[in-house]
Amino acid sequence: MSDVFVSYKAEDRARVEPLVERLEAEGLSVWWDARVSGGEAWREAIADHLDAARCVIVVWSKRSTGPEGRFVRDEATRAQRREVYLPVTIDKVDPPLGFGETQALQLTSWKGDDSDPRYRAISTCVHSMLGLVLVHLDGRELDARRELVRALQLKPVADADELFSPLLVIRALGFDLATTAAAIRAIPPGEKPTGRLAKPIAFALLFVEPPYRDPKRALELFQVGEGMDPFAMMGVLHARFGMGEDRAELARAFADIADSLPFEYHG
Numbered sequence: 447m448s449d450v451f452v453s454y455k456a457e458d459r460a461r462v463e464p465l466v467e468r469l470e471a472e473g474l475s476v477w478w479d480a481r482v483s484g485g486e487a488w489r490e491a492i493a494d495h496l497d498a499a500r501c502v503i504v505v506w507s508k509r510s511t512g513p514e515g516r517f518v519r520d521e522a523t524r525a526q527r528r529e530v531y532l533p534v535t536i537d538k539v540d541p542p543l544g545f546g547e548t549q550a551l552q553l554t555s556w557k558g559d560d561s562d563p564r565y566r567a568i569s570t571c572v573h574s575m576l577g578l579v580l581v582h583l584d585g586r587e588l589d590a591r592r593e594l595v596r597a598l599q600l601k602p603v604a605d606a607d608e609l610f611s612p613l614l615v616i617r618a619l620g621f622d623l624a625t626t627a628a629a630i631r632a633i634p635p636g637e638k639p640t641g642r643l644a645k646p647i648a649f650a651l652l653f654v655e656p657p658y659r660d661p662k663r664a665l666e667l668f669q670v671g672e673g674m675d676p677f678a679m680m681g682v683l684h685a686r687f688g689m690g691e692d693r694a695e696l697a698r699a700f701a702d703i704a705d706s707l708p709f710e711y712h713g
Contacts, residue, residue: 448475448476448477448495448498448499449474449475449476449499449500449501449576450469450474450475450476450477450499450500450501450502450503450572450576451476451477451478451495451496451498451499451501451502451503451521451525452465452466452476452477452478452502452503452505453478453496453502453503453504453505453518453521453522453525454478454504454505454507454510454518455505455507455509455510455514455515455518456479457509458505458507458509458510458536459480461507461536462478462505462536463480464556464557464558465503465505465534465553465556465565465568466478466480467558468558468560468565468569469569469572471560472569474572474576477495477499479492492521496521496524496525497524497528499525499530500530500575500576501530501532501572501575501576502521502522502524502525502528502530502531502532503532503533503534503568503572504518504521504522504525504531504532504533504534504541504545505518505534505535505536506518506533506534506535506536506537506539506540506541506542506545506550507535507536507537507539508537508539511539511540511541511542515542519542519545522541522545523544526545526548530575531545531548532548532551532568532571532572532575533545533548533549533550533551534550534551534552534553534568535550535551535552535553535554536553536554536556537554538554551564551567551568551571552564553565553568644667644668645667645668645678645681647667648663648664648665648667648668648678648681648685649664649681651663651664651667652664652681652684652685652688659688661684661685661686661687661688661689662685662689664681664684664685664688665682665685665686665689668681668682668685669682680700683696683699683700
């Protein structure tokens with residue numbers, strides 16, 4: 447299922463399509479009724495995607511606010527009920543009675559420019575509703591989670607130990623640990639990152655300031671996969687410190703593990 451559902455009046459399709467294209471260009475999964483395939487039970491398909499979306503953009507226009515816009519209003523009601531309703535206006539209209547409590551974002555006369563502040567406001571709201579984190583880097587607005595995953599798929603940083611490379615890549619891209627931790631909180635509950643992604647996430651969750659710090663989840667991430675190298679074991683001990691376990695005993699364990707690390711550690 448898609449992250450974003452777009453509700454609109456069919457006659458406005460040509461005006462709505464640029465919005466769908468811009469959101470998809472940002473890597474978001476978007477569904478609108480142009481996706482209904484031939485022979486598909488269209489009502490059921492729409493209902494399934496509408497109820498699964500974590501953000502429902504409702505496009506209010508002269509047509510959708512008029513007498514023929516009942517279907518759009520019905521979709522908006524369902525979105526409001528689940529608190530995933532994001533209203534957008536493409537004409538100079540007010541949302542119908544019952545839908546005006548949430549401030550509508552204006553996109554009147556928009557030409558499809560993704561640098562337009564009005565579009566940027568919509569993009570930011572969508573990302574926020576999806577639990578994603580936008581960061582600014584070199585004048586660009588990036589989805590931290592997507593960039594983080596992309597970074598960790600790169601080759602190790604030149605002359606850097608394999609143990610350090612994931613964190614070094616993150617820092618080289620300009621992400622601080624707080625941003626990393628915030629991005630990771632967007633990962634759905636129960637979904638665990640694997641491989642090289644797990645350790646830098648775990649360290650981020652350990653060393654940031656509240657409210658991002660989460661030793662319990664960090665401990666779970668350090669134990670992803672089979673076995674743990676000394677670097678991960680050091681993280682496990684840090685996590686247990688954060689959870690209030692016996693510090694004297696853990697300090698002795700720190701000293702033992704530090705002797706086997708391929709670098710000098712100052713805890």
